[in-house]
Amino acid sequence: MNRKTVALCLLAVTLLWSLTACKQQVGIIGGADGPTSVFVTDGDTENAIIIGPDGEVTTPANSADDTVSDTDSADDTASDTDSDGGTETPTDADTTSQADADAEPAPDGIPATPEEPPVPLTLAMLSGAWAEAVRAELPAFEQGNHVTCEVRELSRDELRAALSQTDTAYDLIMVHSSSVAACRKTNALASLSALGYRPGDDFIPSVLDICADGSAYTLAPWYGNATVLLCNKQSLIASDSSTDRIQNLQNLLAVCKAAKQRGEIGFVYHQSHEDRVTLDFLPILRSFDGWFVDHNQKPSVYTKKFQDAVNFFLELTATGKALPDSEFVKAIDSGKAAVGFIRSDWYTPSAKSAATYIVFPGAAEKGGETHPAGTCTIWGLGIPANSQHPEQAERLLEYLMHPSIQRNLIASGVTPCRYSLLQDAEILKSRPHYAKVAAAMEQSQYVPTLTEWPEMADILGEELWKVMAGRKKVTEALDDAQKRMEALLAGEPRPDAPAEDIP
Numbered sequence: 001m002n003r004k005t006v007a008l009c010l011l012a013v014t015l016l017w018s019l020t021a022c023k024q025q026v027g028i029i030g031g032a033d034g035p036t037s038v039f040v041t042d043g044d045t046e047n048a049i050i051i052g053p054d055g056e057v058t059t060p061a062n063s064a065d066d067t068v069s070d071t072d073s074a075d076d077t078a079s080d081t082d083s084d085g086g087t088e089t090p091t092d093a094d095t096t097s098q099a100d101a102d103a104e105p106a107p108d109g110i111p112a113t114p115e116e117p118p119v120p121l122t123l124a125m126l127s128g129a130w131a132e133a134v135r136a137e138l139p140a141f142e143q144g145n146h147v148t149c150e151v152r153e154l155s156r157d158e159l160r161a162a163l164s165q166t167d168t169a170y171d172l173i174m175v176h177s178s179s180v181a182a183c184r185k186t187n188a189l190a191s192l193s194a195l196g197y198r199p200g201d202d203f204i205p206s207v208l209d210i211c212a213d214g215s216a217y218t219l220a221p222w223y224g225n226a227t228v229l230l231c232n233k234q235s236l237i238a239s240d241s242s243t244d245r246i247q248n249l250q251n252l253l254a255v256c257k258a259a260k261q262r263g264e265i266g267f268v269y270h271q272s273h274e275d276r277v278t279l280d281f282l283p284i285l286r287s288f289d290g291w292f293v294d295h296n297q298k299p300s301v302y303t304k305k306f307q308d309a310v311n312f313f314l315e316l317t318a319t320g321k322a323l324p325d326s327e328f329v330k331a332i333d334s335g336k337a338a339v340g341f342i343r344s345d346w347y348t349p350s351a352k353s354a355a356t357y358i359v360f361p362g363a364a365e366k367g368g369e370t371h372p373a374g375t376c377t378i379w380g381l382g383i384p385a386n387s388q389h390p391e392q393a394e395r396l397l398e399y400l401m402h403p404s405i406q407r408n409l410i411a412s413g414v415t416p417c418r419y420s421l422l423q424d425a426e427i428l429k430s431r432p433h434y435a436k437v438a439a440a441m442e443q444s445q446y447v448p449t450l451t452e453w454p455e456m457a458d459i460l461g462e463e464l465w466k467v468m469a470g471r472k473k474v475t476e477a478l479d480d481a482q483k484r485m486e487a488l489l490a491g492e493p494r495p496d497a498p499a500e501d502i503p
Helices: 003-022 060-085 098-103 129-145 156-162 177-186 205-209 233-238 249-261 273-287 304-317 325-333 390-401 403-412 425-430 434-442 453-468 474-489
Strands: 025-031 034-041 049-051 119-126 147-154 172-176 220-232 265-270 321-323 337-343 355-358 374-382
Touching (some): 129 403, 147 156, 147 390, 172 390, 177 374, 205 374, 220 233, 220 273, 249 337, 273 337, 273 453, 390 403
Parallel strands (some): 119 147, 265 337
Antiparallel strands (some): 034 049, 220 374
């Protein structure tokens, strides 16, 4: 026994004799080589002291404070690292294996102390099956995080309006990709990156483009779809073609001309201006490598590529007719029409169905360069900037975005944007079209992220109709469309089009 140990034992005996009368409790804390310190208390941990072998005096509270200080120091170091490393970008996202994440249980959080009332969270969801499916998944999250969740079902227009309201504070909201430009302009959404959200590497890259505002994510890609070419199988056979033989615009035109000769509708297109532009005309435009705006976000309509695309579009639409959405898919599925462009969530093909869809290749002619031909749209989950509980809302967002929860939501019609689910062997048994959905998302892009885009689509739709009706030449219509879009983006008031010019 060394000198310090002997001294410590004598000290303990002395304290035991002298403090017993004061109703203090004395104990010896032992180590591998014998006593290491003396513990003195009156029964209250906060009043306890520890006397070390060298006579130093500490308290458990001080010891705990030291531990917290070390933790704070570590947090400060992490914060400094982020600051020195610059602003985090979407490409810095966590690349943890999603297969491992899918095998893990969904996050359940750390409940608050029972004395505190649960935190109320309000969700704004699109009315219908999706909202009901989300509502069914919430009890487990509520129990694990000491929160209560209220789901409010809104229409698409109501969801868009809610993003501009400051008097109604939602904590989580569904946001359509067409509303992203307006959200950015008004800073309606909180930064998910600042709250800790990282999408990981399991998402199809194209769907993440619309979710990032500069270097920060403001949306999580919850549901997605993309443009596909819907084809009637018998029409293709009758036209001496097949889905794997439609590899460019010329192949598509041949099928449509053959269908017209048989008395069928060749190419069916949409009546609404915006759908006519984004669904019907954009795959044609992209096949000619054209686009609506240049790299400076200025209109690029009055161009040779645009002119070539419009001339082909006129030839293609001459084989068919415009139909409302309610009749569009039915016409192709019944064999009345041969082909038409739709969103991938409008129709679920099977081996026995009369129609199927393909990912349009985006080439103008045989051997021509291919381009992403369709448009991609998503419903994302975001946290409004005026949320009263952003931290808990971010946990709820991560919970609903977890692979296991998204797998549960598939039955309600939520099409995930994750490779791990769209390419899952078990899921593909009942939804083989998911493989095409994944490919279509990969080969699509978003319409220009401008608040004026709906008006731009209307302008082009109106000018296209005038050309199709024989009221304008192609170059004249494109020149007028260019000038009207430039005026629109410059903030000049748009004159109302004459009623007779609107089909």
